[in-house]
Amino acid sequence: MKISVIGCGYLGAVHAAAMASLGHDVIGIDVDEVKVDALTAGLPPFFEPGLSELLLAGQDRGSLKFATDISQVAGAKVHFICVGTPQKAGEFAADVTYVDAAVESLRPHLDTDSIVVGKSTVPVGTAERLAGAISESGASLMWNPEFLREGHAVDDTLHPNRLVYGVADGEPGKRATRYLDEVYAEMLSDSLPRLITDFATAELVKTAANSFLATKISFINAMSELCEASGADVTQLADAIGMDDRIGRKFLNAGLGFGGGCLPKDIRAFMARAGELGADQAVAFLREIDSINMRRRVRIVDIARDALHGSFIGKRITVLGAAFKPDSDDVRDSPALAVARLIATQGGVVTVTDPQAIDNASKSFPELNYVINTSDALLNADAVLLLTEWREYQDLDPKQTASLVAGRILIDGRNVLSPELWRKAGWTYRALGRP
Numbered sequence: 001m002k003i004s005v006i007g008c009g010y011l012g013a014v015h016a017a018a019m020a021s022l023g024h025d026v027i028g029i030d031v032d033e034v035k036v037d038a039l040t041a042g043l044p045p046f047f048e049p050g051l052s053e054l055l056l057a058g059q060d061r062g063s064l065k066f067a068t069d070i071s072q073v074a075g076a077k078v079h080f081i082c083v084g085t086p087q088k089a090g091e092f093a094a095d096v097t098y099v100d101a102a103v104e105s106l107r108p109h110l111d112t113d114s115i116v117v118g119k120s121t122v123p124v125g126t127a128e129r130l131a132g133a134i135s136e137s138g139a140s141l142m143w144n145p146e147f148l149r150e151g152h153a154v155d156d157t158l159h160p161n162r163l164v165y166g167v168a169d170g171e172p173g174k175r176a177t178r179y180l181d182e183v184y185a186e187m188l189s190d191s192l193p194r195l196i197t198d199f200a201t202a203e204l205v206k207t208a209a210n211s212f213l214a215t216k217i218s219f220i221n222a223m224s225e226l227c228e229a230s231g232a233d234v235t236q237l238a239d240a241i242g243m244d245d246r247i248g249r250k251f252l253n254a255g256l257g258f259g260g261g262c263l264p265k266d267i268r269a270f271m272a273r274a275g276e277l278g279a280d281q282a283v284a285f286l287r288e289i290d291s292i293n294m295r296r297r298v299r300i301v302d303i304a305r306d307a308l309h310g311s312f313i314g315k316r317i318t319v320l321g322a323a324f325k326p327d328s329d330d331v332r333d334s335p336a337l338a339v340a341r342l343i344a345t346q347g348g349v350v351t352v353t354d355p356q357a358i359d360n361a362s363k364s365f366p367e368l369n370y371v372i373n374t375s376d377a378l379l380n381a382d383a384v385l386l387l388t389e390w391r392e393y394q395d396l397d398p399k400q401t402a403s404l405v406a407g408r409i410l411i412d413g414r415n416v417l418s419p420e421l422w423r424k425a426g427w428t429y430r431a432l433g434r435p
């Protein structure tokens, strides 16, 4: 089937490559020529394991192309909208102008034999608003939210745990379902659950899922605050409550909290949209989720300053990790970089290292010092803060690390190191929610 993908950022680039690997003929459209050129060369403009191979395989087969010219979508039966919906400047709401522009640019190319499938995360009510304009051209609209995680994007796209189709009533909805079933036929043959809902439910599934994940993280981080107040250990607490399969251990890793391009902006957009709908009380708790999350950043700075006897002035601080999470080079709302900047503003001489995210970090925050090699970054540090749990940092040897630094102070912002091992090697080990 000929497919178009509008917007080739994280979601779109991975979706286009994944659809081509399922045997479809895919054209990815993006306004950014540099991105289009990079994707055409099989070089993703971001770090995502497995994506480059998928891009090259699609291009070798001749079934995957990227372009800036929207007229190249001609003849496609299914058009996926994968553009971003960032937080609006100066407010909580999501900016849906890229979604609106994508629909507008597609309209001249739609007919009764085509469907538009929204995948972007949008405020509830967006699909209903867009459906009229799309049906005027004879096409049908559906919303099919995406649940991929950065760092696992290829696998999550090709092997999701469910598909959600938000469709219109009657024949337009049935037609859209038939077309999308054809696109996903190979995935559906593995008895993958597929839920058919109305537009609003499909949109809410995505926002609710991300809100739940954010809530789970902030819940354990709130427990972490109580552990600090009472001398308990939040990692043992998480293990113990997580053994109840009604609770589950996943997303109960206490530490510096969540960042990235999705969870923080999605909970804020959800609060803004709920307010517009007169249902703000229903998600008022998300404000607390957000503030628990933000408190972690301040708290770790306090712990580090305390370990340095009350001041960062003139102290050399090494921050391990700049990405918002491991296996990613994404620094959007990165907790690690937020902490690095806070320490720098308090007089610390901060050096940041990361296996993948230094380019992006240095573009966003040029005022910090960046060093690629971990050992070089650790050299003569007065304190080391592990803020993004890359495997490489989890595997650091306490004795060997001690030979590089000036002061044996280790702040474990992700609760991934063994306090016993590090203390045995003479380190002052401090963490969030652990004695």
Ligand code: UGA
Pocket: 121, 146, 147, 148, 149, 150, 151, 210, 213, 217, 250, 251, 252, 253, 254, 255, 256, 257, 258, 259, 260, 261, 262, 263, 324, 325, 326
């Ligand atoms: C998130 C969701 O997990 C995906 O399902 C969703 O599709 C995606 O947003 C999206 O909306 O596009 P992602 O932003 O890639 O995916 O990252 P996560 O793996 O969810 O991690 C988010 C943040 O939470 C990271 O900063 C991570 O370090 C933090 N986290 C995660 C914790 O602090 N503790 C945990 O136990 C888990």
